[in-house]
Amino acid sequence: MYKEPAAPNWDDLLLVRAIADSRGMPGAAAEFRISASTVFRRLGQIEALLGVALFHRHRSGYELTPAGADIVALAQRLEVDIAASLRRVAERQELLAGELSIVVDETLPPLLVPSFAEFLRQFPDFCLHVTTVDRAPDLSAHDATIMIFANGEPSG
Known part of the structure; x- marks a missing residue:
């Protein structure tokens, strides 16, 4: 065989x-x-x-x-x-481009800004539109591409 x-x-x-x-x-x-x-x-x-x-x-x-x-x-x-x-x-990789609308909890920008900056360094052809809000918006309205919110009480 x-x-x-x-x-x-x-x-x-x-x-x-x-x-x-x-x-x-x-x-x-x-x-x-x-x-x-x-x-x-x-x-x-x-x-x-x-x-x-x-x-x-x-x-x-x-x-x-x-x-x-x-x-x-x-x-x-x-x-x-x-x-x-x-x-x-x-x-x-170079073709990755566009706009992202990101809605975040008003308490999160200090934590997220370094990540957003790194994302833009890696993908300079993207444009980020970041909006802060004090409460979660209606998800059915499709107001954002990405929504990031803290949930619960802070620990510590």
């Missing part, structure tokens, strides 16, 4: 690519800030995991096998896809 091979993690793919780019252990070790022996050991683990050699070892350096070339190509595609996804996420 066919068993799906175990998959290397992202760091494994990056390590294989670094070995390929530098054609050896010392360059990859420098890029990852680890020892060449650690790179050598980790490559052995990755190859054992995949069940295939990723490099031909020569005196002049390491040369990718066809399987190794596939892994490097995969790492490059994933890196491009990850960068594109992160850009899309950042663009969505």
Whole structure:
């Protein structure tokens, strides 16, 4: 019965690519800030995991096998896809904008102002309209996007 091979993690793919780019252990070790022996050991683990050699070892350096070339190509595609996804996420973040009407209990502004300020730092395209009242308004009137009220007696 066919068993799906175990998959290397992202760091494994990056390590294989670094070995390929530098054609050896010392360059990859420098890029990852680890020892060449650690790179050598980790490559052995990755190859054992995949069940295939990723490099031909020569005196002049390491040369990718066809399987190794596939892994490097995969790492490059994933890196491009990850960068594109992160850009899309950042663009969505920038699209968060609008107006919020907030009605708060008159006793709460000293407690809430720092939170409102932090919100506006994180989302500068929002406009907050804060109104204080001495009693809770009628919720069915939809006078606010958000209503914040203290309930009960102060403790202490």
